[in-house]
Amino acid sequence: MIRLLLPPAALALLAVWPMMVSDYGLGLLIGAATYVTLASAWALFSGQTHYVSLATVAFYGTGAYAVAVLNEALPYPAVLLCAALAGAAMALAVGLSTLRLRGVYFVIFSFGLAELVRQLITWYEVNVTGTLGRYIFLDVTARGIYWQMLALGAATIALTAWINRSRLGMALRVIGDDEEVAAHSGINLARTKLAAFVLSAVILTLAGAITSPRYVYVEPSIVFNPTVSFLTVIMALLGGANRLWGPALGAVPLFLAFEWLSAHFPDTYPVLLGLLFIGVVFLVPQGILPAAERLMRRRAGA
Amino acid sequence: MSFLEIIGAEKRFGGLRAVDGVSFALERGEIAGLLGPNGSGKTTLINLISGALPMSAGEIRLGGRRISGLGRDRIARAGVARTFQLVRILPSLSLRENVMIPAVFGRRAHWGREAERVAAGALDLVGLSARASASAGDLTYIDQKRLELARALAAEPELLLLDEWLAGLNPTELAEGVALIRRLQGEGLAILMVEHILDAVRALCPRVVVMNSGRLIADEATAAALSDPKVIAAYLGEEADA
Numbered sequence: 001m002i003r004l005l006l007p008p009a010a011l012a013l014l015a016v017w018p019m020m021v022s023d024y025g026l027g028l029l030i031g032a033a034t035y036v037t038l039a040s041a042w043a044l045f046s047g048q049t050h051y052v053s054l055a056t057v058a059f060y061g062t063g064a065y066a067v068a069v070l071n072e073a074l075p076y077p078a079v080l081l082c083a084a085l086a087g088a089a090m091a092l093a094v095g096l097s098t099l100r101l102r103g104v105y106f107v108i109f110s111f112g113l114a115e116l117v118r119q120l121i122t123w124y125e126v127n128v129t130g131t132l133g134r135y136i137f138l139d140v141t142a143r144g145i146y147w148q149m150l151a152l153g154a155a156t157i158a159l160t161a162w163i164n165r166s167r168l169g170m171a172l173r174v175i176g177d178d179e180e181v182a183a184h185s186g187i188n189l190a191r192t193k194l195a196a197f198v199l200s201a202v203i204l205t206l207a208g209a210i211t212s213p214r215y216v217y218v219e220p221s222i223v224f225n226p227t228v229s230f231l232t233v234i235m236a237l238l239g240g241a242n243r244l245w246g247p248a249l250g251a252v253p254l255f256l257a258f259e260w261l262s263a264h265f266p267d268t269y270p271v272l273l274g275l276l277f278i279g280v281v282f283l284v285p286q287g288i289l290p291a292a293e294r295l296m297r298r299r300a301g302a
Numbered sequence: 303m304s305f306l307e308i309i310g311a312e313k314r315f316g317g318l319r320a321v322d323g324v325s326f327a328l329e330r331g332e333i334a335g336l337l338g339p340n341g342s343g344k345t346t347l348i349n350l351i352s353g354a355l356p357m358s359a360g361e362i363r364l365g366g367r368r369i370s371g372l373g374r375d376r377i378a379r380a381g382v383a384r385t386f387q388l389v390r391i392l393p394s395l396s397l398r399e400n401v402m403i404p405a406v407f408g409r410r411a412h413w414g415r416e417a418e419r420v421a422a423g424a425l426d427l428v429g430l431s432a433r434a435s436a437s438a439g440d441l442t443y444i445d446q447k448r449l450e451l452a453r454a455l456a457a458e459p460e461l462l463l464l465d466e467w468l469a470g471l472n473p474t475e476l477a478e479g480v481a482l483i484r485r486l487q488g489e490g491l492a493i494l495m496v497e498h499i500l501d502a503v504r505a506l507c508p509r510v511v512v513m514n515s516g517r518l519i520a521d522e523a524t525a526a527a528l529s530d531p532k533v534i535a536a537y538l539g540e541e542a543d544a
Contacts, residue, residue, distance in 0.1 A: 108388060141493040152492060167407070169409065170402075170406060170407075173395075174403050177392040177394060177395070178390055181390050181391075181403070181453075182353075182377050183353075183374035184354070184375075184378050184383075184384055184401075185375075185403045185407050185453070185457065186378040186379045186408040186409070186457065187375055187403075187407045188373070188375045188377050189375065204501050278406070
């Protein structure tokens with residue numbers, strides 16, 4: 001009963017939180033909600049399959065750019081729809097051609113993809129439209145952005161919970177453990193991976209679209225910043241990428257830590273980021289939640 | 303028309319013909335040994351039948367339907383299950399979860415309680431039902447082999463491909479393993495088994511097919527094959543493992 005009531009109650013509480021904070025506080029809430037969404041959406045595909053994707057910002061940036069290009073031409077819901085479709089189309093094209101790659105090759109490819117998209121858009125803007133930056137003037141309040149992101153994040157976690165109990169979730173787990181066994185057991189590898197990759201990509205794209213009005217001024221180097229991809233990965237890993245609440249658990253403290261670090265140590269911030277990366281991988285390679293579970297089991301067993 | 307028909311199967315790796323024009327057939331419920339010295343192409347042939355490798359030429363049919371050229375998953379759903387020469391279990395999952403995978407994604411596509419029932423039945427067959435909730439990573443090598451067979455059976459296959467499943471068992475376990483395979487065949491499963499333990503082959507298989515350097519050199523009754531000069535010559539210079 002409590003398990004059933006807790007998530008809606010917590011969601012309601014999170015929804016009224018902006019009423020009680022300053023503009024700066026609201027900014028933090030939006031940032032935290034964004035990274036919870038990104039990390040959870042990333043884990044939807046990568047957490048179970050162990051295909052570590054560094055393409056997060058390729059989709060996130062595409063979402064932001066879709067809004068930048070279309071915000072004056074179309075009503076807002078239609079803009080979001082176009083962003084989602086663009087993300088899905090990109091994920092389909094990329095997924096079909098690359099989900100055969102394993103391990104480090106996929107990591108490198110996904111990183112390259114983000115750079116490629118950034119360079120393509122830069123080239124297009126400079127040579128075809130003759131602009132480098134664009135402005136987003138949308139009639140969306142900061143609270144409105146927060147609520148949309150909160151809804152997207154909640155929907156992502158709910159979707160993940162549903163997938164985890166479905167055939168798709170089981171297929172993803174088996175693929176993550178051993179693709180040979182998965183295929184010989186009757187699992188369609190390509191279709192399974194593609195389905196999860198596209199779902200994940202659509203959410204990442206929507207997150208970029210929803211948060212884009214916060215930038216006001218958008219150019220490729222801003223919205224295709226690779227740090228977003230790295231942060232997303234490390235947040236999900238810290239919390240536990242194959243646990244439902246793991247990515248959210250990792251995202252909130254790390255986001256706050258990064259905010260604080262980048263404000264107080266603007267020059268050495270990337271170095272500290274790197275150290276944190278190494279620390280997480282060394283100390284809790286499985287993530288906090290799985291480590292805690294193991295500890296509890298050992299206690300119970302002792 | 304036979305149940306499994308292998309017609310001119312060929313697999314080239316560069317200049318090497320690992321499987322070179324192999325043809326034979328297997329009936330429903332028949333068990334046959336697949337023999338040959340190391341490197342003769344037995345595992346490659348198993349990989350061709352199960353779709354792990356694409357064929358270079360030839361055709362494989364199951365129940366009259368062409369399965370060569372299909373993906374591994376579709377061949378599995380057509381009713382072909384296999385074990386691996388090097389055991390492949392999923393150590394992070396429980397025994398029950400390991401075995402549920404083909405029950406869920408295999409031919410019958412069970413879900414929920416029905417999948418659990420099929421998985422429990424398969425674990426029971428190999429004598430592992432008492433440990434269904436244990437983690438597969440905690441099993442001994444022999445029990446991992448048992449689990450892998452249970453997983454193949456949970457697919458409810460019509461053709462079972464065993465790649466040296468009996469290798470590494472001690473005499474007691476070997477006797478149990480032989481009895482288990484005999485029981486499976488008695489239930490109507492067609493079985494093709496790669497095996498070096500000739501005593502087990504004699505006990506289980508009335509018929510063997512023998513490969514050497516990718517070619518089929520014998521397809522006959524087991525006793526005849528094992529005294530066939532061609533077969534003996536193929537094994538010479540190579541330590542017979544039995």
